Amino acid sequence: MRAEPRVPAQALAAIRAPFVEAGAERVDPPILQPLSLLLDLAGEALRARLFVVQAEGGQEACLRPDFTVPVARLHLASGAAEGRYYYEGTAFRAAPESADRPEEFLQVGLEIYDSGKASPAATEAEVAALAWRAAAAGGRGDLSLWLGDVGLFAALIDSLKLAPSLAARMRRAAARPRLLAAELARAGAEPEGGPAGALAARLAGLSEKEAAALLEEIWALAGIERVGGRGPAEIAQRLVRKAEAAQAPALTPDQAEAVKRYLAIAAPLDQALEAVDDIGGEAPALSAALGGWAERVERLIRAGAPVDRLWFAAGLGHTFDYYDGLTFEVRSEALGAERPVAVGGRYDSLPARLGGADGTRAVGAMVRPWRAYAGGEA
Structure with a gap:
């Protein structure tokens, strides 16, 4: 994993100063985040950019690719209606083979949550x-x-x-x-239609838990043993979206x-x-x-x-x-x-x-100090 060079202390202090002075609580959310959640938010194409880890028999997780979702999860877990959070830490994204880019890099940022009054x-x-x-x-x-x-x-x-x-x-x-x-x-173009629509329609009428259970049952009947990768709930959701794409008007x-x-x-x-x-x-x-x-x-x-x-x-x-x-x-x-x-x-x-x-408002920003630094990324 290619790590980003360190930003000189004086330059880093200047870059972080506006966020530190914003009166926010400093947080450091877990490096490991649920993979299925991030793929739901960004699509399966993001998987190639993530560092995925999985304990034997456990759910897949990934190293945090940024801080917005991890900080949002911390805020919701706190039960607070409002919050201002400052963070500074490493994030991780796999770079394409042809790109000589850091895969472990520093991010500094601020996230604000309010109840709709501001x-x-x-x-x-x-x-x-x-x-x-x-x-x-x-x-x-x-x-x-x-x-x-x-x-x-x-x-x-x-x-x-x-x-x-x-x-x-x-x-x-x-x-x-x-x-x-x-x-x-x-x-x-005309809608493609096709046989995939029947299964998708059946899954679409179920809750996520029921759809996952149905897929598990189909795998069991077919003698398919799942050894990793996407879970049944994630697969069910993507089957429905794929069928919708084929059947939707253009x-x-x-x-x-x-x-x-x-x-x-x-x-x-x-x-x-x-x-x-x-x-x-x-x-x-x-x-x-x-x-x-x-x-x-x-x-x-x-x-x-x-x-x-x-x-x-x-x-x-x-x-x-x-x-x-x-x-x-x-x-x-x-x-x-x-x-x-x-x-x-x-x-x-x-x-x-x-x-x-419902009604919670959220806005935030992230800065890459190595890119901001005049002597940094070129």
Whole structure:
């Protein structure tokens, strides 16, 4: 496993300072995290990037690929309605064979949970500005702050009047470029149908526990012995999604073109929002969702975001599909879009998906100090 070099102490102290000063509780969640949960949140494609471990006869786990889910689990376990958490520790992701990248690396970040009383725009501005300040403290002079909004994409999908199953698939694909490209590529195609639908329909009508039990029974009747890999609940869920993909209607060419036009928007903030508004003239739901951006931009600038380095990319999303509002990245011109210095955003849906109370709001950010440091990753 390739480990990232250490950041000099003085530089690291400067990078962490904005988060430390935010009045958050320091936490260090377990390195081992449940594999099935992370694959549910990011898709099976993430498995190749994870370091998977399994005790004999036990459930599969993985080394934490980041801190958002582990910190969310800690917050929910505490029973608190609200919380602010700062973390600093190592995360782990396997690099592609062709990429000479660290697989063990340091992350510093902040996660905020509130019960709905605070202004969403205020907490988003605070966290994005903290991420910017922490990234800029590393000394790089080529940084810019890129913004996106998963909520705008969802509004665009609503305006297209898609079949419910297709609309749900498109929303899930918002933060997964491969899935989104696949949906756009099959525009105009007829549903495939096929025999897989019968089993999927049967599983879809069951609870997760019942679906897993049914698969276990089928394996037993067929004499199949499971020795590792995905569990029955995970397999059942993926069978249903695969069958849904084959049977779901596709985008029409016109609908696909509208999505492509939207995703192509990437420009300085003012210009980009004007381009989104132009598309919104044909999509009322999109125009309505765009209305909240005036307050968001005002608060971002007031919180210290760089006025002359603000960009908007309509297709900006992260690996995990729980982001459902503002997303952002601090990018270095030298490192490019594939290696952001900092990432973050709003993920109100995650606490409920992990068993928390409805109405909990969540927003957070993470900085990679070795990328922020001027003498670091090149």
